[in-house]
Amino acid sequence: MTAVLSVHDVTISRGSTPVVRGVSFDIHAGEILGLIGPNGAGKSTTIGGLLGYYPVTGGQMAFRGQPYTFGDGKEIPFEVKRKFAYIPEQPVYYADLTLAEHLEWKMRLWGLAGGSDATVHARMEDLVHQLQLEPHLSKFPHQCSKGTLQKLMVVSAFLFPFDVLIVDEPFIGLDVIAIRQVREWIERARLDGAAVLLSTHVLDSAERMCQRFAFMMDGEVFAAGSLEELRAAQGNAAASLEDLFIALFHARRAVQP
Ligand SMILES: Nc1ncnc2c1ncn2[C@@H]1O[C@H](COP(=O)(O)OP(=O)(O)OP(=O)(O)O)[C@@H](O)[C@H]1O
Numbered sequence: 001m002t003a004v005l006s007v008h009d010v011t012i013s014r015g016s017t018p019v020v021r022g023v024s025f026d027i028h029a030g031e032i033l034g035l036i037g038p039n040g041a042g043k044s045t046t047i048g049g050l051l052g053y054y055p056v057t058g059g060q061m062a063f064r065g066q067p068y069t070f071g072d073g074k075e076i077p078f079e080v081k082r083k084f085a086y087i088p089e090q091p092v093y094y095a096d097l098t099l100a101e102h103l104e105w106k107m108r109l110w111g112l113a114g115g116s117d118a119t120v121h122a123r124m125e126d127l128v129h130q131l132q133l134e135p136h137l138s139k140f141p142h143q144c145s146k147g148t149l150q151k152l153m154v155v156s157a158f159l160f161p162f163d164v165l166i167v168d169e170p171f172i173g174l175d176v177i178a179i180r181q182v183r184e185w186i187e188r189a190r191l192d193g194a195a196v197l198l199s200t201h202v203l204d205s206a207e208r209m210c211q212r213f214a215f216m217m218d219g220e221v222f223a224a225g226s227l228e229e230l231r232a233a234q235g236n237a238a239a240s241l242e243d244l245f246i247a248l249f250h251a252r253r254a255v256q257p
Pocket of ligand 1: 014015017019037038039041042043044045123189
């Protein structure tokens with residue numbers, strides 16, 4: 001079965017420095033891949049390369065078997081980009097738009113791109129209600145907490161249909177009600193056939209949510225597989241994801257120059 005998203009031997013640079021090197025993974029429909037690694041491992045850079053924010057200077061990415069970048073950092077085609085939904089690690093917003101105006105602007109762009117807004121408006125109201133965003137809709141970003149702005153990012157990501165969901169550390173800053181809700185929405189997207197890339201430091205959530213994992217460090221993937229495969233490789237059938245990550249992290253550190 002062709003993967004929805006394939007990353008093959010990619011190098012991604014920040015400025016002129018290659019920060020991610022030789023990274024490969026596939027994500028199939030109905031699958032959540034957990035991208036796990038310490039601070040500075042290259043998780044957000046990998047995501048930025050997938051979304052066209054940072055130049056991919058080597059290797060190849062493909063959407064449903066069609067290469068969409070060839071290592072020259074060129075713009076990702078719109079017909080691919082519109083199949084992607086993204087929840088960023090840090091909220092991204094316009095300081096002079098209220099939260100309601102952000103959502104209206106998103107829906108206008110969707111309409112300009114040929115999308116129908118008949119169902120999207122009802123969906124937006126439902127998402128806003130479930131994350132208890134109504135009291136904040138008339139506020140500007142500087143009047144909102146970090147968690148409220150993160151909820152705006154979540155609602156924006158789930159507004160439209162997508163084939164690929166890319167989520168960069170979604171849980172930090174959200175309240176417990178919102179965390180449960182976002183987990184449920186990600187699982188619903190998976191069951192509906194999306195391919196999901198989830199980067200997080202919250203390993204107990206990752207263990208429950210993801211079917212496979214890629215462990216990153218120093219810009220490289222150093223271990224990958226399902227929980228069962230990682231447990232078998234470590235010879236510890238009861239190990240948690242956290243146990244496995246810590247053991248493999250220290251093993252990797254020990255052999256590095
Ligand atoms: N503008 C830049 N120029 C050069 N290197 C950078 C730049 N920004 C970040 N880096 C480096 O890129 C590497 C990867 O950073 P990245 O943000 O992708 O890590 P991460 O795994 O997402 O970390 P975290 O868990 O802390 O969010 C780090 O070593 C960082 O120092």
